Amino acid sequence: MSSLRDVAERAQVAVSTVSAALNGTRPVAAATKRRIEQAAAELGYRPNLLARGLQSKRTRILALLFPAPRSGFGLTEMQFATGAAEAARELGYHLLLSPEHADPIEELRHLTGLGLVDGVLLMEVRLDDERTDFLTRAGVAFSMIGRTRDPGPIDYADIDFAATARDAVAHVAGLGHRKLAFFNHSTDAYAAQYGPAIRAGEEFARAAGAAGIGYVDDFRPGSAEEGGRAFEALMAAHPDVTALAVMDDHAAVGVLAAVAARGWRVPEDLTLMLVLSSSRVAEMFHPRLTTLEPPSAELGRLGARMLIDRLEGGPPGEGGPQGEGGPPEGGPPEGGPQRRLVPCRLVIGDSSAPPRPYHGGLDPEQGEPPYGRGSPNDLQNGSA
Amino acid sequence: MSSLRDVAERAQVAVSTVSAALNGTRPVAAATKRRIEQAAAELGYRPNLLARGLQSKRTRILALLFPAPRSGFGLTEMQFATGAAEAARELGYHLLLSPEHADPIEELRHLTGLGLVDGVLLMEVRLDDERTDFLTRAGVAFSMIGRTRDPGPIDYADIDFAATARDAVAHVAGLGHRKLAFFNHSTDAYAAQYGPAIRAGEEFARAAGAAGIGYVDDFRPGSAEEGGRAFEALMAAHPDVTALAVMDDHAAVGVLAAVAARGWRVPEDLTLMLVLSSSRVAEMFHPRLTTLEPPSAELGRLGARMLIDRLEGGPPGEGGPQGEGGPPEGGPPEGGPQRRLVPCRLVIGDSSAPPRPYHGGLDPEQGEPPYGRGSPNDLQNGSA
């Protein structure tokens, strides 16, 4: 690879002049500049990022901390990565994919100590996330995809759960449903700290309340089997529920099976929708399920962009508070943290329809329930 | 961040001694070494990767070229990335996620010119892939996940399609099926050059022939609708087919619907299996589909490992043949390219069963076909 010096020799100037000409660091005579640019082009010169980074203390490399794929891991997580990588590239940065495993903190200490990355992008952020403490303490720039319970001054991009829940409720209410059930993720060790599960649960309840429709969220099936059982239990306890929103893909499989088992059909007897599942997943179902598709790639892009903004905005203090332990005082540079909330996209499938007219004492074995009267008129799409 | 010099001062030695002690480059007195190590630990010293890279010409950073998510993109591709990243980490390397977009070659030229990466990992390799030419010509070390038509001296890790097809055929033949159909990916611009589609197609035909069972592969549905139509066409032309292997997830959805539409059931009336789909996807179906799950993470790991092996093996000639155009003469360092083929894992779901005893003139509307006689005896698992 040709270096700056090669270009300098070829253009008959000093190295520093080449550097200046190429970076616009200081004025260079037009003629000289032209010669330099031509020489650089002829040699196919590319600045060496390492040398530049060593000097400038800025590598233009970001690290995305990538958790070990747990169950329920899918397209969404991948799209964080691709979105972030693309945004980074567009802004002249690179994205390092750093797998997390046993000890995230040790991992982080190692990674940030290498001087290789300018900032870190966190995903799968838990409500209480030790990684954020470490990073702020270490004075490392970072942003989050998702957010902790109290993000404080940290930049983040997350799903707008309130808007998402409103859209979902508006959708089913617009179809005429009067009572909605919500199956959240299973309450295992992880989900207990998993932001989306918590926030979606809260916001669905709130949205249903605001819309004045009935609401049930007593079930948390984490598998197909549990999904089926939960649906049966739901019908037993709340036979007037006609619409169901499900967080867990596999649970939805069980629901569909249970619906079929009692001779019912979707959407005639039940409006079923996925929450936070990509439309690619929703299409795997039969019928194609309505879903609230998370804006994963967009969140990845935003996360990267926010981080870069911060990096460019003001070089973070060298080192930052080490072990002092005090919470960072005085807001972040240039007017407060960036907080971006983006709603899911409602993708209407073939599993949404008006509720059947009557349900009360109908014998399930009677088979074919009557078709709804109203034609499935234009479906409302909330705050898109 | 503390540097080598800080450690040197603290340990009362020269920088070069510290370097030597930490890297084992040359003998250092035990006592001195101990002092140095302690000083380093106390300061939390981490070698600066950029400085080291600048000096040693080796960054220990690999780039994974990540194609723009096309349709049909999923878990598999993500697992290449996570697998590669993990393997890299274990071996002391880092993985850069480099999104590809319009002009892959220009992208590559840029990336490799920066001096940031030691080698490149290619995925989604096409039968004729211009990227390989560029890389060999540019003298950049690389390996492939997947492979070109003629890989030549290039290291690669790919699916063992022959073994995979044998396993699939053995599975259905073991159940008693006598005629198998295979639905390949749709023949669009991409798939036409898409290795897995081609190779799977070839090997299934070969395996069926070797096993002496009937075989049909005239259909290439790329969507649910096409899948349904293809299934109907298949049944019309080959009513004696009792087992079906499908490459495209969405097509399988259509098949399932078509099966249900004619009052048939899986697996009683049709054994259905997915080919090259993760079990997570197979579980989304009802019934849970049997699948040949691609060893994606493993391929990612292997790809990274091979690349690193090559990097460590022998430092590639500086620059390599530039524009000379001649094919590289004399095999690669240390005995031939590495070629790793790993078979898919057969994950048996609820869609596999013996064929129904008779099929010929049976009226589909007759409903419930008789159950197969033989119990689904132990399923064969070919060359696992």
Place this chain on the structure above:
DNA sequence: CTGTTAGCGCGTTCAC
């Protein structure tokens, strides 16, 4: 406007 010099943090010659 341009050239010279210094130094980023490290590994690697060399003398000692």
Place this chain on the structure above:
DNA sequence: GTGAACGCGCTAACAG
């Protein structure tokens, strides 16, 4: 065994 000096490729300070 150890230390001092040089250079990787680049940017930044100063001189001219």
